[in-house]
Each structure stands twice: as C-alpha cells, then as structure tokens.
Amino acid sequence: MLRTHTLLVLKNIFLILLFAFISEEFFFDAYRVAAFNITPHDSNYVEYILYFMGELTSPPESPFYYRIISVLIALPLVDLLPFFKFSALPADISDAHLKAIQALSFVTYVAAIITSILCYKITRSRFHASESTAIVVLFITMILLRHTMIQGIDVISVMLICLILYYINNKFIYSTLILLSIGLNEKVVMIFFILLWARFIFNHDRRLLLQLVITTFALLIYFIMIKYVFPHAGGSGLTDTSMFLDTFKVAITRSFSIKGIILNVLPFMFLLVLYFMAREENKRPLINNSTYFSNTDVLVLLSLFFIGHILAPIIFNIGRIVMYTFPFYLPLATLYFIRILDNTGAERNVELT
Helix, strand or coil, X not given: CHHHHHHHHHHHHHHHHXXXXXXXXXXXXXXXXXXXXXXXXXCHHHHHHHHHHCCCCCCCCCCCCCCHHHHHCCCCHHHHCCCCCCCCCCCCCCHHHHHHHHHHHHXXXXXXXXXXXXXXXXXXXXXXXXXXXXXXXXXXXXXXXXXXXXXXXXHHHHHHHHHHHHCCCCHHHHHHHHHHHHHCCXXXXXXXXXXXXXXXXXXXXXXXXXXXXXXXXXXXXXXXXXXXHCCCCHHHHHHCCCCHHHHHHHHHHHHCXXXXXXXXXXXXXXXXXXXXXXXXXXCCCCCCCCCCCCHHHHHHHHHHHHHHCCCHHHHHHHHHHHHHHHHHHHHHHXXXXXXXXXXXXXXXXXXXX
16 A cells, blocks of 8 residues: 555656656746846846845835735745856846846746646546546646746746635635735735635625635735835726726727737637636536536636726736636636547547447
8 A cells, every 4th residue: 555655656756747847948938038038027026036135225116016925935046046047148137137037937937837737636636537638737737827927927826826726625725825815916816806706696605705705805905005005006006996997998999909809809718718618517417516616707707807908007918817717717628628529539430330
C-alpha cells in the first residue's frame, strides 16, 4: 500500500515537472514582453519591487498600490533566481530593473502551472471526469492564460480564482483566500460577490451562505479602502458614477471597431460559447446541483463585460478581464465537447458496420 502511494506521488511529481518543462516558454514570453516593453502594461508592480529592493527612494504613484500582496510574492525571488539577461535590450534598463521583471515573470509562470493543475483537479475530482479529459483541460488552460496580460498580475489572479473555486465548500480556506485577495486583485472579490449573490437570488441557494457574507464583507472593506484609505487609487473610479454613461457610450462604440471586436467582443463570445456548453453538461444528473457550477454563473461574465464598458482606463482590456471567468466554464464545457465527440464517433462506427 505504501509502495503504491509512493509510486503515485513520484508519478505526479514527474508529470508536473514534465508539464513545467513543456510550458517554460511561458516564462520567457512574459519576461521578454515586459523587458522590451513590447505591449502596454502596468509597470508599477515592477517599480514597487524596486522600491522594496531599495532602488527607489519613494514608492511609485501607482493607481493600484493596495495590491501589495502581488508584489510581495515576487520579492524574495529577486535574489534567489539565477539572473538571465536578453541581448539587444534598451541601454537605459538596469540589471536591478531586469531582476525585478524576471522575478514577477517567474511568479506568473509558476501561477500558470498551478492554475492549469487546479483546473485539471476541478475537472477530475470535482466533476469526476476521466484522466484524459482533465489533461485536455490542463493544456487548454495554459493556452487561455495567454489571452490575459501575462506581464502583469492577471495569471496570479486567475490562479487565486481557481484556488477559491476548488475550495469553495471549505468555509475557512474560502474566507481566508477571499480576504487575502483584496490585497492581490480586487476583481477576484467582485467576481465571487456576483457569483454567490446571483446563485442566492435566482436559485435560492443557501449552501454557501457564510461564503456570501464573507465575500460581501470583503468587498465592503475594499470600497472603504479606495474611498477613505487610498482615495487616489485606481479603483476610486468605481465610486464616481457621474461619468459612467458617457464612458459607456464611448466604450461600446470602440468595442465594435475592428480592434475592439478582436480584443473585447471575440473573447466574450468565446466564453459565452463555453458557458452554454457547460450549461448543457450541467443537465446531467451526476453533475447537476453542484456548488462548483450554476446556470446563473453566466452573470459573472455579463457583469464584467458591462462594468468594463463604464470604466474608461480598461476600454481595450475588457477581453482579458472577462478571461478571468474561464475556470467557471471550461471544465464542464470540455466534458460536454468530448462527450459529443465520443457520441459522434460511436454513431459513425455504427454506420460503418
């Protein structure tokens, strides 16, 4: 019995290391994009690492300086990681700056691996899928994460969403993670606030009532922070409703430009398809009534898409933000897709015989 358990542990370690090796380009892509500043991104996270390293005399004027946990995770890695430097870098970028970028990129890479494993675990143990289906979810997750901002904290945030979803029935772990998420990315709290209230109002589901109360309390703390503690933080725009209508008119117009369709509308439509596939799979008796998925979960996707259109700074970032929701739909959607393929293959075999 002990030998079987040991072999299973060794097998899992080998598979994780193999997956990490296959996915190593994720780290280099995140590092390269940030180091060469290929696409616009929030560089303040890196500047906060530099501040804690003693490279800056004062903290940067970041619009999201309450997301301190996302920076602290990467800080120890600045000195622990072997330093890798690209050739043909801009002359004005220091080694300290590169080390900070490398540390944050490595955290993102590890978060991508953990997120993929968590989606695998949700598919395998929460929805009782086959090993092969769960492995498909593992690799699809890594692909979908590339549609977030890999040179920021998006991947870390999606990892936290997966972790909270995996432990959604554990009151203590859920509460701890949801409170910690205030200091990592407030969108995580908002997502679960919408998710749980939608289930409570439309499904009259009281199974996660304590989790709902804790999430509401966490969101209240966040709004107090941006209103009174950090009044100039980026999230303060959520408390100023005077510009919502004008911003929405501009944003919805831009979303239906060519750039907007590619960056905003297509990711939204893709996720909507995933949701409907997951909803179909949710009709099966063995899965229905699970706390890991509800038909009302589409309201999270719809809400993020709408909220994104009333917040001016994220007009062309709506697509990457709605991607935060894919862990809610992907496991069941993959189960449904593979089941349809199996049924089609079985029917074809019958016709051939």
